[in-house]
Amino acid sequence: MSDDVIRRIKEKGTLVDDVLDMYLPIVSPVELYKASRHLVDAGGKRLRPATLILAAEMCGAKAEDVLPAAVAVEFVHNFTLIHDDIMDKDDLRRGLAAVHVIWEEPGAILAGDTLYSKAFEILADCKGDPKRLVDVFRILSKTCTEICEGQWMDIDFESRTEVSESEYITMVEKKTSVLYGASAMIGGILAGASEEEAQALWNFGTYTGIGFQIFDDVLDLITPEAVLGKVRGSDIMEGKRTIIAIHAKEHGVDIPYFGCGDATTAQIEEALQVLDKAGSIEYANKKAVEYVENGKVQLDMFNDSDAKKTLLELADYMISRTH
């Protein structure tokens, strides 16, 4: 993927950076707001706001008109990261100490809760037809509920010996991809998309979001720690039932150091070679590509435009990125 494409995607997503101080100022109690901003300021790829803004532009709106909603979905994403890191006891995120490491667990619970409510508070700032805005509130809140369900399933899977691929896909859909679906749909709705268009945008987001997460599971294995910004192979060590682990198990392959809690880089390398030989990594990669392709065809109903082109490129980027 060319640097130019990545620049175009980044340009949209980072529009939220310019308004962070306006929408989430560091006010009293200062430490609460510092904790809330910690991960947001650390960056991230801003793919959800980029999806929202591009969907809105494709449907005829301007980026500035949907910027509050773009900030809202980024805050929801960061809220889930903060709470997930507490639950999963992950101490490193985006190359930084997790929020609960710096501000302890009560501080991190509250920082997450604050981002959660701020997301809805900011959403109310969107201009336009209030009826559409109520729809947007309904979509985002329902999405948040599904994210909770997905995270619950993810935790539950760890204590189970058997998880099927379809259960894994349902978990990923709820935990990760619905927020992409919501981002695309909300962008469309705020721009006045028809019901059919809004549904297509939802499908685009959820399908590509599933592809994104499957590819994320692949990256967790193959990306060097310095690039990943967190411990590499953590899914293996935590015994996470990713599609890769499920594929290996279904083919009678035992993954070395699976669920061992801790492993050296050499041991992770060993696990990686076993998974590579079993074809599990290739299988996951193929699945990710399939989901992204299914997502992209959803946009066939929209007229060609720069925004549509970039949205399709964004879908490809989800499964070609290096971190």
Next chain:
Amino acid sequence: MSDDVIRRIKEKGTLVDDVLDMYLPIVSPVELYKASRHLVDAGGKRLRPATLILAAEMCGAKAEDVLPAAVAVEFVHNFTLIHDDIMDKDDLRRGLAAVHVIWEEPGAILAGDTLYSKAFEILADCKGDPKRLVDVFRILSKTCTEICEGQWMDIDFESRTEVSESEYITMVEKKTSVLYGASAMIGGILAGASEEEAQALWNFGTYTGIGFQIFDDVLDLITPEAVLGKVRGSDIMEGKRTIIAIHAKEHGVDIPYFGCGDATTAQIEEALQVLDKAGSIEYANKKAVEYVENGKVQLDMFNDSDAKKTLLELADYMISRTH
């Protein structure tokens, strides 16, 4: 306060009980929803939904028209209880084991998050002018942010040696009373209240809510554990800077067993006698009454009605209840 008055207040608040299965059904993942329902099903006084419904009725709406909003504020309240109990390490609530005791911390974090998003999801179900509904979303989300700020302040106070009365009042306002203010205001707005009426309802809720919390601090000291549904004197043992503790400190009185972490009933009794002698409990009681009276006069602008009468009685009940 007569049984008849309590019955009238309860009648409004418990309207939410009839729709709980509709708005928060126990669906998959079942344990997540059981955890979310745990405290909601344990009851509580439902004073926030009662406030919302009575304010709406006073402004000419019917209870059934604002029922989703009444459920929403009750869910927000329960979400804060679940997360606060994790942060404060309180293991007992409403006579039951806290959510984190039964479902562990990750389960309780998610159960709280689910109630949070469900509150907003349900709110979108309110009928009527979408413009008003957007205002309601704005109010509730802003309120949730303030609740987080209040809880942060509350935790912060524990590690400080000096907390002034005005700092305590600000904390209580954010942590507890704004949700009463929001409940009253939302009830009014959904019923078509004017800006001036909505503001008066906000003031009514926040003033009486401050009175409620000050009285709650008194009850924590004087109510037997079986009635309170949690360990008595927990504020003393945790070293909480309530208005009672602040008054005592300002008058040079050392509270026995303050912040000791654990104490017998006899030791709590000893602390109580010291506080009683210092006039700190009486002072807090007087303050609670003042706030409630200031709240009640806010309703002067509304015409007399059964709903207004009950709302005023509810304000009195806040500082005359036994638990």
